[in-house]
Amino acid sequence: MPMDKKQKYVFVGDGESVHLLKWVKEIKKYFDVYIISSREFLPEILDIISLEKRFSLQVNVKQEGMNLSYLSEIKTVKKLLKQIDPDFVNAHYISSHGLLIALSSIFQKPKYTFIASAWGTDVLVFPWKNKAFFFIMKMILSKADWVSSDSEYMSTVIKKITNREVLTFTFGLDKLPEYDDENYRENIYFSNRGLSNNYNIDRVLHIFSSIYKQDKNARLIVSNEGPEKENLLKLCSDLGIESAVDFVGFLNEKDQIKIYTKACCYFSLPTSDSTSVSLLEALAYGCIPILSDIPANKEWVKDGENGLIIQQDLSFDKLKELKNNRIQIAENNRKIIAEKAIFPDLIRQFVQKITEK
Numbered sequence: 579m580p581m582d583k584k585q586k587y588v589f590v591g592d593g594e595s596v597h598l599l600k601w602v603k604e605i606k607k608y609f610d611v612y613i614i615s616s617r618e619f620l621p622e623i624l625d626i627i628s629l630e631k632r633f634s635l636q637v638n639v640k641q642e643g644m645n646l647s648y649l650s651e652i653k654t655v656k657k658l659l660k661q662i663d664p665d666f667v668n669a670h671y672i673s674s675h676g677l678l679i680a681l682s683s684i685f686q687k688p689k690y691t692f693i694a695s696a697w698g699t700d701v702l703v704f705p706w707k708n709k710a711f712f713f714i715m716k717m718i719l720s721k722a723d724w725v726s727s728d729s730e731y732m733s734t735v736i737k738k739i740t741n742r743e744v745l746t747f748t749f750g751l752d753k754l755p756e757y758d759d760e761n762y763r764e765n766i767y768f769s770n771r772g773l774s775n776n777y778n779i780d781r782v783l784h785i786f787s788s789i790y791k792q793d794k795n796a797r798l799i800v801s802n803e804g805p806e807k808e809n810l811l812k813l814c815s816d817l818g819i820e821s822a823v824d825f826v827g828f829l830n831e832k833d834q835i836k837i838y839t840k841a842c843c844y845f846s847l848p849t850s851d852s853t854s855v856s857l858l859e860a861l862a863y864g865c866i867p868i869l870s871d872i873p874a875n876k877e878w879v880k881d882g883e884n885g886l887i888i889q890q891d892l893s894f895d896k897l898k899e900l901k902n903n904r905i906q907i908a909e910n911n912r913k914i915i916a917e918k919a920i921f922p923d924l925i926r927q928f929v930q931k932i933t934e935k
Contacts, residue, residue: 584610591670593619604925668693673700680721694722698852729853731873750919768841773804838863864908
């Protein structure tokens with residue numbers, strides 16, 4: 579997109595989020611980027627966005643969107659936007675940061691283009707709690723010039739709230755990684771979702787326990803942190819699998835890749851979720867996915883063909899067949915990622931859309 583002078587693009591979101599960082603790195607290729615963060619900033623953001631282009635509200639915005647303390651920052655946000663005079667304002671997490679932008683422009687039509695980006699529970703859970711929350715979400719979406727979502731399912735939910743066009747593209751990978759089969763270990767299983775109720779790590783442990791009963795060499799690596807950790811450690815003990823399960827905490831990208839390349843299977847069993855970047859990574863590194871039966875997962879995996887969709891119990895026959903065909907499955911899954919989930923390509927298309935005249 580040729581431009582003599584880059585247009586100004588303001589992110590309003592959580593500057594401590596790796597997801598926002600990923601957006602910033604790509605959008606920066608096309609625009610002059612500013613960030614208004616509810617909290618502070620990741621070191622990587624400090625490296626690429628200069629001091630005069632980043633602003634911290636220093637407010638802890640709950641993802642549920644109902645920590646009203648940040649609404650006191652509406653005047654501050656209005657002042658900053660007037661000072662920056664942006665062409666685009668992109669709120670990430672609609673029920674919190676999106677609400678902040680919608681309220682800041684409630685009495686006048688802003689000059690900038692307002693983009694509301696959905697992340698998951700902000701549209702899948704928040705508006706369905708009660709009528710007031712539904713009305714709030716509908717108001718925010720009505721203020722937005724563009725709405726983006728990272729799964730077809732989430733876009734369908736948005737259209738139930740307000741019937742409008744949604745820019746749908748997954749929060750994909752920076753590139754298709756190299757695939758090397760020599761590190762593969764058929765007895766290693768991996769889970770890296772948060773240790774909180776929505777991600778059902780307890781169910782992962784129960785399913786792995788059934789695997790362990792048939793294969794005493796099986797090992798499960800659980801990364802990430804969360805409020806349920808102590809309960810999960812106790813459950814391992816109760817199931818008699820504590821010697822076969824390793825809780826390794828939050829891993830950096832390099833260490834996580836090492837596990838992806840070893841693991842035969844990858845668990846992701848959330849109750850509610852959009853497309854998970856971790857799932858895309860697992861597919862790209864040749865892991866066989868074992869997933870919960872939710873719409874977003876079924877956009878990427880067909881049960882018994884390139885992974886398993888678990889409704890109740892694990893099918894050992896299906897799992898055995900998939901492991902026997904894993905090389906072909908890995909090749910097919912990597913082809914899916916290359917065609918549908920490379921983030922720089924998707925962002926380029928997004929930029930072309932929002933800058934159309």
